Amino acid sequence: MEILQQDKAIIEFEIEDYKRMENQISNNVKSARKKKIECKKDYDDEKKKRTYHSRMIQNLKEDALKDLGIDRGAAHGGDLQGRGCTNLLQKADAFFDRCLAIDLDAINSGTAKATKEEAILVNRHFKQLAIIMDQLIQYINMSHKQIDAYDGNFIEDVSKHIDTFVWFWNYLRLSLAAPKFHIVKDHLSDFFHLWHAIGPYNEEFTESDHVKGNTEARIFGGLRDAQRREESISKRAAVMANPEVQLVMKVVSPNKGKRKRLTDEMREFIKKRRNDALQEVLFLKENTVVHSKQISDYWTYVTDER
8 A cells, every 4th residue: 555655656746747847848839939929020120121222232233234334125024135245244344343332332331241251252253254254255256267266276275164164153053054054064065076166146137027026016906807907017018128118217327236346455454354364263163172151141131031
């Protein structure tokens, strides 16, 4: 009987201990839920601030693009296209210097959480990437005659340049899903080996024809009768094909379409900036063992992920 009483006392003590643990866990859960709600509120408030400041910083950088004559295609969701991409690569020094000034102002005013060192690092790296891409495009646009007159082993130089570009792209942790990056990474060297030169083959003629078709469709799109609509489009096409009509319609400025010729001084500057950017990236490649986290950590105030 005495043993049973002892066992009963032990069991009752354990039950009381379990109840105390249950109450403690319940209180901790309530406290954690309350803290979660408070943290979520603070996070949402901070997220709104980051979104607002990020939008302001982005607006300033878009103004910098406009000031440099770099247009963003409204028909392509605001992405750069065609000549806008070329202008950005050629004016990378001026644009990323403006971006760095904008970032440093945001950091000094407390609207950005990145450090000055991170801002300088990122803008310098993306400037180098743009310059290397500009050189790559120059290689692609070279004709057979220019490649024949090239001083050195063209295939070897362009292959090394592609390898450096691909390494730097991966180092910056940029998307590998882009089809054009896949073409550059896996096929561009083979194209040069097979065809010696690629040349500036573009798709402007298809885009121009597409615009003309849409223009005619808008003019006669209100006609419900399909046969009458097609007849009207055909008549307009016949009228526009008349040489006299084309002569009247074709009013082109004498300077339109003419690009500014490069001087020897400008050519030397372009050559030097490309060589400097390439040497800095090659030095970084030789002295880098693992990917740096500085790049991804920099975008604290640009994105709302953290």
